[in-house]
Amino acid sequence: MEGLRQLHKKHQIFVNFLIVAVTIGFVFLLGNKTVLIFLFLFTIGIVYKLWQTNKKQSILLALSFLTLACFASQMPIIKNRVNVFLKTTDFNMETIITKNSFTQTKNTAEHRVLIDYLAIKEIMATLPFGVGTGDFQEALNKQYNTVNFKVAIKNKFNNHNQYLAEFLKTGVLGGVLFLMLVFTLWKTKKSRMGFYFVLLFSIGCLVESYLDRQHGIVIFACIIPFFLNQNSNSLSA
Known part of the structure; x- marks a missing residue:
């Protein structure tokens, strides 16, 4: 950049x-x-x-x-x-479920759609408190088994969506607090590079469990805070 x-x-x-x-x-x-x-x-x-x-x-x-x-x-x-x-790629959920129940498919876009679908089902079933930070992977694995999601069962996929992960772990309270945190990052004065990293993080959280990954934690805990109040290379520069 x-x-x-x-x-x-x-x-x-x-x-x-x-x-x-x-x-x-x-x-x-x-x-x-x-x-x-x-x-x-x-x-x-x-x-x-x-x-x-x-x-x-x-x-x-x-x-x-x-x-x-x-x-x-x-x-x-x-x-x-x-x-x-x-x-x-298919756009019918029943077709996606059927394919992934018979074989270990390689379409990662469909994997994410199916994971999101199953995660939302578990979130709705455990409102308003979630399943707990120590049990969320077990809860996801249970959902994978209900539809025989072969590749997810084998690899124990995480949420691949940080927003849904927070709602699944700690329910409405944790999910809303995480959304408020991301919103606060957008409102905070940022340098040009800070803006890019917040953009990367907030969009990336839609398709990855960023806080389950080392590079995501580094961006969130180190790089974004470093750039938040830097003025030497402001957005207007």
Whole structure:
């Protein structure tokens, strides 16, 4: 992000271009859909901002990203994941449940939809107090067994949604407090980088149990607090 901003300012163009290119290359090699979505949204934001000040740079960046995306789409790891998503995705919950009860599927988007569906069922059954912080995984496993969700039973999937996880663990009180905390982060004065990290965290919590992951805890407990009141690189800069 900072590299792109420095490129926009035409500061150390070669060095910053190299940093951005290598970073994006690693992102594509990892093939993580969540990170790729963040990269796509961030690029749209940069293109939109550039369009207001420099239309030629905006068009050039958009074309560069599209060209890179075309090349990346031919990489085996990305091509395989895209093919799995396009060829196996259904939009009927009964169909999703049936497929996942017969075999260990590889469509992680459908996995998340089914996990959310089962988590909401458990949340509604245990309102208003939740199942407790020590029993939430057992409660999820119980729901997986009710529909014979094979891959989730084998891997003991967590919520893959931090918002639902808080409601499941501690009910209405914990869920609402977590939402209020995220809302407070948005209201607090942030540097440019602080804004990006809060955006990353709040959106990421929709598709990952971020606080069950080391990098999520580092972002939430260390990086976001560090940037909250930094003014040297404000959003208006």
